[in-house]
Amino acid sequence: AQSVTQLDSQVPVFEEAPVELRCNYSSSVSVYLFWYVQYPNQGLQLLLKYLSGSTLVESINGFEAEFNKSQTSFHLRKPSVHISDTAEYFCAVSLHSGGYQKVTFGIGTKLQVIP
Amino acid sequence: EAGVTQFPSHSVIEKGQTVTLRCDPISGHDNLYWYRRVMGKEIKFLLHFVKESKQDESGMPNNRFLAERTGGTYSTLKVQPAELEDSGVYFCASSRRLAGAYEQYFGPGTRLTVT
Numbered sequence: 001a002q003s004v005t006q007l008d009s010q011v012p013v014f015e016e017a018p019v020e021l022r023c024n025y026s027s028s029v030s031v032y033l034f035w036y037v038q039y040p041n042q043g044l045q046l047l048l049k050y051l052s053g054s055t056l057v058e059s060i061n062g063f064e065a066e067f068n069k070s071q072t073s074f075h076l077r078k079p080s081v082h083i084s085d086t087a088e089y090f091c092a093v094s095l096h097s098g099g100y101q102k103v104t105f106g107i108g109t110k111l112q113v114i115p
Numbered sequence: 116e117a118g119v120t121q122f123p124s125h126s127v128i129e130k131g132q133t134v135t136l137r138c139d140p141i142s143g144h145d146n147l148y149w150y151r152r153v154m155g156k157e158i159k160f161l162l163h164f165v166k167e168s169k170q171d172e173s174g175m176p177n178n179r180f181l182a183e184r185t186g187g188t189y190s191t192l193k194v195q196p197a198e199l200e201d202s203g204v205y206f207c208a209s210s211r212r213l214a215g216a217y218e219q220y221f222g223p224g225t226r227l228t229v230t
Contacts, residue, residue, distance in 0.1 A: 004157075036221070043119070043223035044158075044206065090158065101146075101210065102171065103219060105158040 002027035002093050006106035013081055014114045021076040021109045023065075023091030031093040033074045034103070035065055039087045047089070050074065061085075086113045117141065119222035121207050127228045133195040136225045140189070140209030147190050148210075148219065149182060153203040161205075164190060176201075197229045 003026045013019045025031065033050040048059040055067040065076045074091060091106040120139045128134050140147045149161040161180070162172035166187035175182070179198070184190040194201050204226050208219040 044208075044221035046218060046220075049218070101219065102160050102163065103148075103150075103208075104160070105150075107155075107157045 002029075002031060002095065002104050004091050004093055004104055004106035006091055006109050008109050009107065010110045010112065012112045012114055015083055016080045018079050019077065019081050019085075019111065021089050021091075021111065023074045023076065023106060025072050025074065025091070025093050027072075027093060027095070029095060031095055032101075033065075033067060034092040034094070035059075035063070035074075035076050036090040036092060036105075037087045038090070038108075044090065047076075081111070081113050083113050083115060085111060087111060119207055119209050119220050121205075121222040121225050123225060124223065125226045125228075127230065128197055129230055130199055131196045133193065134197055134227060136192045136194075136205050136227070138190045138192070138207030138222060140207070141211075141220055144209035144211045144220075145187070146210040146219075147184060148208045149190070149192055150206040150208065151203050152206065152224075153200075158206065161192075194227070197227075199229050202227055202229045 005024045007022050035047040036044045037047045038044050048057045050057050050067045058064045063078045065074050088108045088110045090108045092103050094101045094103045122137045126134050145166050147164040150158050152158040160174040163170045164184045167184050181193045204224040206224045207222045210219045
């Protein structure tokens with residue numbers, strides 16, 4: 001079975017400062033890796049994903065995450081945050097399983113951007 | 116393309132009552148998933164449909180929960196009788212095969228409060 005650990009439940013950061021949200025996973029087999037975001041009063045949205053290939057993946061709004069197999073990590077980073085980035089962020093994994101993708105989530109990290 | 120929709124957005128019921136949650140997946144998505152997030156905990160998988168068939172219901176908490184997917188379109192999740200520990204946010208997601216990966220699209224969730 002796989003598991004996901006998000007060590008920080010809340011991360012306050014000033015606007016325009018950099019931020020890193022940490023994610024570590026555990027799995028005995030290959031997995032896909034995801035970051036989902038939930039803005040206030042909205043549903044979950046896929047922010048970015050790692051399937052294969054380049055270990056650095058980017059989102060359209062400036063976030064990036066790097067897959068580190070040796071450290072089993074998939075930390076999310078942004079060099080300069082905006083007020084609109086205030087949301088809850090979920091790291092997630094799923095198995096490489098043909099035709100079926102059961103997702104295992106971390107507990108979530110609330111990012112609070114301070115003006 | 117319309118997203119995944121869920122109804123109701125919020126439900127407050129008393130212990131012992133019955134509640135039915137509905138999910139309408141994105142048109143053409145054969146895979147439909149139910150997840151639940153209890154306050155302060157991870158989002159956890161409940162079950163997975165492929166069209167109208169239950170592929171995996173290993174995450175269903177107990178036999179008070181019944182999920183159906185009529186004709187392979189919308190799905191319902193019934194809780195009968197509801198208990199206090201059933202409170203939480205119930206998410207529905209759908210997916211189809213896309214470029215070798217199976218990206219899931221989530222609905223906004225139904226917040227269930229059992230008093």
